Amino acid sequence: MKKFLCIEVLFIIAVLFSGCGFHPAKPERFGIKTSDEAVYNLAISDKSYELGQFFSIDKFLKDDDNEESESGQSEDEKPKYEIFEYDPERNDNKIQQYLLKMDLQKIPLDLGESLEGTEITTNIDNMGFSKEMEIPVVNKTEEKEVDLNVNKKINAFVTISGTTQAQKQNIQFNFGSSGNGFDSISYESGTMRITKMPEAVGTITGDVILYQGDVPLKRASFVDGVASLSLEEVTIEERGVVLEFTESSGIDFLAIVDEDSVVKSARNLSVGENIPITLHQEIAVGNVSSNTSENSDKVESYTIGNGNLTVAFNLPEEWKNNGVTYEYTMNLYGLREDKILSETNTDCSLDDSEFSEGSKLTAIISDDPDVEGDGGYIKLTNANLDFRKEVTVDGETTIKSITPTITVDVEVSNIKSATIKLHNKIELPETQNSSLPQNVLDNVKSILWDKYGFSISCINTLPRGNPITIECTSDFFNLEEIGPVTLPNTYPAEDVAEPVAVELSNFINETTSETEYRTFIGEEPGQFTSVDVTPIVHINGYDEENRTITMEDLTPGQTYTIDIKVTPVLDWQSMEISTKDRHEDGKMSTGLNLSSIFGSLEETVGEDVADNLKFSRIPIYLFAEAPKLQNDTTNQKVQEFFDSVTFNGVIKAYIGNDDGSPVEPDETKVEYEYLLGNKETGESGDLNFTPGLYLIKNEKNAVTTDIETELHKDQNADQQYADLATLLNSMEDGSLCVSYDISLKTDGLEDDTICITNEQLEQMKQSGSTSISLSALCLIPLEFKVTDDIHMNLLKLIGTNTDSEDFDLLGRKEEPDNSQISEFAKAIRDVSIIYESSKVPFIVVPDGLEDEMSLCIDMDGNRGESEETRMDISGDTLVVRPEEVLKYPLCPSIELLIPQGKLLIPQESIFDAKIYIKIATSGEIIWLSNLKNKKEGGNE
């Protein structure tokens, strides 16, 4: 049947497929035929590379500057140079430019600032001192529970005696002495023990049952002749208590309640005898401190001005007006005289009591007959008392005893006097002597003061009994034994928490129409080179040796403050500044050359970059600057001075070593470019001031003033200008150096002293310059001549290290087995790498019309196996074959070609590149069996 079925199925298939003209065969090989029309587009990268670091020249100049500062040379000893980015409006191609400003000579006129910002200010500021002292609260409250032991007495009442009977019998309590009794006693816990009387014959056996009336309360069996009836939550009433003995009869018995049984409450309780009260309570009144730290100030001793001690015997609320009466006599020791207090005489004065560390008060209520007084007692007559109550604390309920307490309360509102041991002594000011700043000593002849001295700002909340006085002498400030000045008290107002500081002007001298205060600077008698101040501060009650301060009339809990701040007052009217004998000479190496500009670029992409580049121009200008004043009669004299003064000397530029010496050892062969002076004769030249040139900077700290335009307005500009490009291009080694030998000429003036008023200085500040200076301004545009084609390795430029031997662009460490990939690669017709660049960090002006900046790509890294492809820098397409990409190692050469001509480096040194890939498939068949076989082969 099965066979028949198979035949049938085959027959049907044959019929069907023969009808379709189809000849089935067993599949032996599977393949995928790729489409020859498919193109896959992939966006790979969109990156911007900031290449500014390769062209920045400010770094090495700043480093040199720092080294000088670190070497300990003062700012005045050597000329300084600063580097700025230079971005004037007249910059068509937005080329990156720098401005090197070398200060060759500088005479500062703003010397008032020097006074205020130096040692003088610091030392006078240090004359201030401050101290806070907190007086602790002396009040004390001590409370103690009184142990009456009423429980024991009540338990003694509940004593029963009689003869055992095997039937219920009413019993009577043996209250003992008259006056004792109760209506009912409720127990919280406890035990009543029943035994036979000592003299009785026989043994009590069986059980005993305690009834209240007919209600059975507890039952216990006799064991060894003793029955223990639990009294837990049992109320025993005076009447109606019944005992029943189950077996024994006729034996005398005694029932006693354990002493420690706890009574919860008693009704109509009377105790005939007095219940004694005792108390021994010590109150430490000497150890007062607001801060227990060892580093805090401590109160050594104090005398109370106004204080009181109060004693209170506190009956529990439940006991008041409830048949409880009390009397006591309390002895109080520790005061000057011993005191006796009682329930009617409950307080005593503490005025004038003296306490020191360790002092204490002792309150005693004693039942000792030798002690003066009657002691104390409680009497209970028909009292309804609760002895236990539930107390809930934090949600937890506990049962506590109800018992009377005695409270001793010490309250002090005023302290007559207190001696405080200070942890740190008060740093009182000492004699100060500060040198005047060097530039003041060098330049200033005299200072006419408006006000000078020092002001004191003080907060003083010490009691009036502790006055603070200050005396002071100073030759510089012309203070002759001023004082003693008493500092005022500055208590805070009632509605203000903090006290307000008071300013004292006792130590300030002020020039008036009658009195003129002028200080002459110099070594001669009557002249000063330093500022001296000798202050003497006296705080009443302060013992510096023992570090204690005794203060009077104090309020406990208050903080007392002394805070003294001293500020120098150096308001000058005018200064006489000397310009005599101003002469500067020296050599300065700027470190500027082509290598320094392209140093990091050469390190990265190769040394031939700088070889083929030359500076197009390096203009340098001399610039003598004097401050600008308003055209005013008051300024006439100063302006005349500025107009008459010129710089005179020789300034020349050359190629030199780092120490400033010329690279060319033969002095006669050294190429000098003269900025000032005559190149032919070597004679010195004059340079007038060029007022009005001020270096304006933008938000990026780049100078925007058009230096060249501004300086060329001056008719002497040609004399002040030189182009150092030829000089710098001429030698490979060395860098730009400047040597100078200049002095300030004051020809035609009677006096070489200039008197600058404070007002004039403010005008100078507004105009931008407050000094007489000679500077060299060197412009460094990044604009170069390209003497030969430059090939720049772009991979290195964007940070790929292509130098290593095993470099592979795809990051492979060893030759991969590409057999499997190559099967896939057959499916790829070609790969197009498309790049677009919107920003290039170079502007090239080629000499030849056909030359353009371009990308040169050689897939085999210039080994000659493949041809170099030259592509447009702004965007192009590179078509590669799969086998070129799969080759190991893949280390293509990607070079940026800068043709001969001119190279400009723009301010925005960004290399912006977008890369896309287009993969076109080939239409080839990929046989899966080939892949499988190769994979197996690879595994082997």
Next chain:
Amino acid sequence: MKRLVVILASFILLISSSFAGAADFFDHRIFEIKLNVPANVSNNTITLADILQEQVIIDLKELYNEMPKKGFDATIDILPSAAITLDFKKGLHFGVSAGVDVFANTGISKDLFRFIAKGNQLNEEFKVSVNGYADVFAFAQVDVGFNLKKFNILVQPALFSSLAHAVTTDSYVMASCGENNAYNLVMKGNMDIYSSIPINEDSFGDSNTMVNNLMNNLGRTMGFDLGGKVSYKLTDFLTLSGSVRIPMVPSHLNTKTSLNYDQQFSFSLDSLMNKKKEGSGEGDSEGSEGQSEETPEETTSEPEVTETQKTSLFTDPVSVQYYINRPMKFAVSAEFRPFSWLMTYYGTLGVGIKHPFAKSREESYFYFDYLIGTKLSLINIISLYLSTERTDEIFKHKATLALNFRLVEIDAGIALESENLKTSFKGSGLGAFVTACIGF
């Protein structure tokens, strides 16, 4: 020639009418137990002719060019059933049958194949939609047939229950290139599963329990439809009939569980390549240090490879009332038997409505069916059926061989199938069935 044909036809007629009684003897069983197991698997693109070759080559371009607009589509239809029938002479007919109908369909949009064959454009969003649905019905049917004058009437009331209905909603794979050349790949798969019992991840771990629960809930989800057929024997050679299946009470499913798969990747080829380089440079720390010092600052922030995925695939089952019917069908047929048992021609033309009366109109749609076939038989002992048809949206070209020994009959058939008429001739799908009958 004419004479020869007339003579031959007369001869055949004579022979066939002589054996008409015998043929009827084999064709008709009074009592019959029948098992029928048809299974159909088909797609609209890849044909048997493509695969049954010595060298099988999938031509990506041709695949795209020849693919219908709607994209790749594949269907599975399995309908095992069992029936017991009493068939008396003169059209009186009683039968009960029960079975399961499993129908599943899935499709992938043509965009995927366009990408493979044509590639892509930069900044072009590439989206491949995936859709599919599955229905599982269980049914029990009663057949009652009788003759009314010249008409034979067959009434087929059926109880049916939908065991599960699953449909995809908003399922796709989408790739796009965003800022910084970051590629975003979004994969979303959403499927709503309606069932009579709550389904979650654990349900699939214990399929026995799930099937038992489904069976226990059959009664609650039961629906009812009524089928019927009227045949009219116009002549001894020609019978015409019309048939119908009308849903009366829909089966309803009580719970809905959503299966949500949502995964997103974001990466750029550049950052991937950089990572690979960094990884390979780890061993050479000295070299990489030196390199990093010289590396210029890259001002573009690189997107990192990120991935987000929901942790649970299944949402909690929610209670719904989802109504579902078996397809509604109308058909007319004709059977022409010019040579009695020897040769029969038959044909059917019908329309169907999938998911009739569904809440969402989108779920309902029309389709048409047809059938043209012929039967060659030898006194109904050995019969060969050849037909071409479209049934339940699948084109089939079927050949069936039947062996009938009255007490036992076995039919076996095989079909070339496809959802697409063009590819159906090449065998984009296969169907097969076996029917076994025992009776007398």
